[in-house]
Amino acid sequence: MTAASPGTHTPRPGAAPLPRMVRAQALLETRTQLRNGEQLLLTVIIPTLLLVLFSAVDIVDTGEGSRVDFLAPGILALAMLSTAFTGQAIATGFERRYGVLKRLGASPLPRWGLMTAKTCSVLVIEALQVLLLSVVALALGWSPHGNPAAVALLLLLGTAAFSGLGLLMAGTLRAEATLAGANLVFILLLVGGGVIVPLDKFPAAAHSVLQLLPISALSDGLREVLQHGAGLPWGDVASLAVWAVLGLGAAARFFKWE
């Protein structure tokens, strides 16, 4: 340690402008996520591998049409789940556990600014995922249809729904429980959320329950638009909107910062 020249610490307090704080926080969170190997496995490697593997090999009967046209929308839905739900839940759970959220609570960045930054970070990573998976899918012969705006709306609603549920989990459970739970949910929804396996392969009773899940609504909605060129699938939009309101509402109500 070396001595400070007198006057170094003379008070000159003040918060940075809000947009600068939110931008800095979003960049930090994005960098942290992209540096994290486990998170990349979940958000990049697993979706890409599943897309390539199930497109190339006829393991699951995906119904009429090319396999990649069925799979790509489902994998996009899975990518949203991996970032907005699993990744965000685990990262936020451990931030809470290590007192990072508490420490930031005493900084000039307001809580809603922190949540805005987290959302921005999720959206940036999702944009990268959509880009990467689209390129891979196109290389595998994917021919997407429909209105890009409808796709964007579905992705955003799905993100809102997954974020609410992920933050609810991160803000109420222990970090280790969140880690285990978020990964388990990811795997269960991968199998039972219409991502790779068409929901009509399940027994009728299971089918009617599974299609209520947000991942099912997202993969079904994306498939309606991208595979079948339909307009906005209102049923799926409504389902995702309900999940988003419930999830974000519960997270806002029950989230514990320490």
Next chain:
Amino acid sequence: MRSSAAVEVAGLVKRYGDKTAVDGLDLTVAQGTVTAVLGPNGAGKTTTVETCEGYRRPDEGTVRVLGLDPVTQGAELRPRIGVMLQSGGIYPTARAEETLRHMATLHAHPLDVPALVERLGLGSCGRTPYRRLSGGQQQRLALALALVGRPELVFLDEPTAGLDPQARHATWELVRDLRADGVTVVLTTHYMDEAEELSDDVAIVDGGKVIAQGAPDVLCKGGAENTLRFTGRPGLDLESLLKALPPDTAATELSPGSYRLTGTVDPQLLATVTSWCAQHGVMPDRISVERRTLEDVFLEMTGKELRS
């Protein structure tokens, strides 16, 4: 502004379930001073400080920090204070310099980060993840995070807990720099030497209350007397010595050639004793002065050891 208090806590009560952590605590911190909140573990130090930082809502009483209510006016208050939590609040994989740079970005006029990193001896570990820093480095990083925004007031919760003596002294130097530059410092500690060494004002906390507050030397002076011992030739004329000393002084020859004086032991008394010895051709040997420490004060007030 200088004259008004930086922190005013009045009648603070904070309960967790049926446990009362803080029980009617009053504390005033003057601007530009270093105040140590001293007490054993579980005394209510952290709860008090965290209430000032806006983390806890008082169950009773009022808390004003820089004239603001930390709960309802937190947005206004937070840019003006620096906070060092007892447990870092830093992600284990976050890199030291990146973490500090980020906190700097959240402030309008932050300190120069490379210079701060250098001054805190963190220059060699700027890219090291937090979990791989030594305990001392982790503490210094947490301290740097509290300072980088150039706050008016910093709260340091046990800033030297678990540090080796060298690192403790380095932290003390930094606190002295802050004080010299006009920053108000509130720190909690259970080391009485730290409180004595650093602070203008000590608040001794036990059982959720401030049981004594004052300058360290005033606290140590009050109550019991201090002692000066020396050895010399047996059978000195203590009557003659006492005539030269203030009336509240008492002197005894404990054993032949071993003397004890009690009273207000200050530099003047010491000078009088040695010059009396010189006049009487006595070589005073093994002179020792025993003053009360904050530990003694605490023990007298509570009947408990401070570091329990």
